[in-house]
Amino acid sequence: MLDYDKEAGAYDATRGGEARAAAAAAAVLTLIPENLGSAARPARLLDLACGTGIVTRRLAAARPALQVTGADRAPGMARMAAARLPGSVLLADSRRLPFPDGTFDAVTTVWLLHLVADGTEVRGIVAECARVLRPGGVYVTTVDKAAAHDVGSDIDAVLADRPRRPASDACADVAAHARASGLLPAGQAAFTGVGQGRSPRSTLADLRRGWFTMLPPDDPRAEGFADRLAALPDQDRRRPDPRFAVRAFRKPAAC
Numbered sequence: 269m270l271d272y273d274k275e276a277g278a279y280d281a282t283r284g285g286e287a288r289a290a291a292a293a294a295a296v297l298t299l300i301p302e303n304l305g306s307a308a309r310p311a312r313l314l315d316l317a318c319g320t321g322i323v324t325r326r327l328a329a330a331r332p333a334l335q336v337t338g339a340d341r342a343p344g345m346a347r348m349a350a351a352r353l354p355g356s357v358l359l360a361d362s363r364r365l366p367f368p369d370g371t372f373d374a375v376t377t378v379w380l381l382h383l384v385a386d387g388t389e390v391r392g393i394v395a396e397c398a399r400v401l402r403p404g405g406v407y408v409t410t411v412d413k414a415a416a417h418d419v420g421s422d423i424d425a426v427l428a429d430r431p432r433r434p435a436s437d438a439c440a441d442v443a444a445h446a447r448a449s450g451l452l453p454a455g456q457a458a459f460t461g462v463g464q465g466r467s468p469r470s471t472l473a474d475l476r477r478g479w480f481t482m483l484p485p486d487d488p489r490a491e492g493f494a495d496r497l498a499a500l501p502d503q504d505r506r507r508p509d510p511r512f513a514v515r516a517f518r519k520p521a522a523c
Contacts, residue, residue, distance in 0.1 A: 286322065287462035292410075292512070293326035295459035296376055299408045299516035302331070304373040310335050311373040314400065316362050317341075317380035321349025327376070328353060334374075339365075362393045370402040381437035382413040390436050391445040398449035404521035406454055407446065411439040412513050416461065421507035423466050426496045431482040431489075439515060451517035458513050465506035472497045 318338035
């Protein structure tokens with residue numbers, strides 16, 4: 269896994285920047301009802317694994333009535349997020365959230381679950397998100413992140429038979445975890461990862477950096493994939509952008 273303290277400074281620039289953040293926030297907000305909370309109690313949203321806060325800030329700006337809290341376990345990421353949302357970001361481990369039951373009306377995890385290799389741990393994270401939701405609240409998460417990058421390009425053809433670990437954020441598995449925590453399906457959305465289309469040269473660089481976790485640079489098989497990527501035409505032309513999937517789950521209202 270990447271060291272997100274070291275990645276923090278360059279993270280946004282290498283992940284689509286503001287354009288991708290805008291698309292992600294817009295998709296997430298379509299799944300969060302505007303009538304959460306009440307006159308006596310403002311609605312609260314937790315953006316868990318908020319990273320640099322680039323999406324979190326947009327969630328807060330788009331819904332001024334929402335009290336938005338960002339949380340991340342990486343100090344480098346949390347510092348950047350805190351600069352964007354002063355007083356609204358804290359360090360927290362998604363497996364053991366420092367909040368009482370039923371604290372939030374909405375919880376979001378954008379690009380978190382795919383990072384967790386252990387399915388049992390993913391289930392625990394979803395359970396924690398469900399725990400801190402109030403009855404009637406909604407949990408929104410990205411799913412199937414790796415699959416979003418398979419856009420049918422010549423790069424995908426080269427990489428088709430590379431070793432892969434099972435996707436920890438597979439939609440069916442996440443839905444099962446949500447169901448086990450008492451959450452019900454509540455909608456879906458999608459958005460384009462603007463500026464994240466792969467080129468052969470950038471994909472080769474990712475291979476050399478070890479971004480393909482099941483194909484480290486010192487793996488003898490890596491050179492074969494490198495040679496095939498280097499042989500593709502239009503080395504700097506980006507192929508189509510990925511299309512990311514988002515799912516929502518609702519905690520049933522109390523009777």
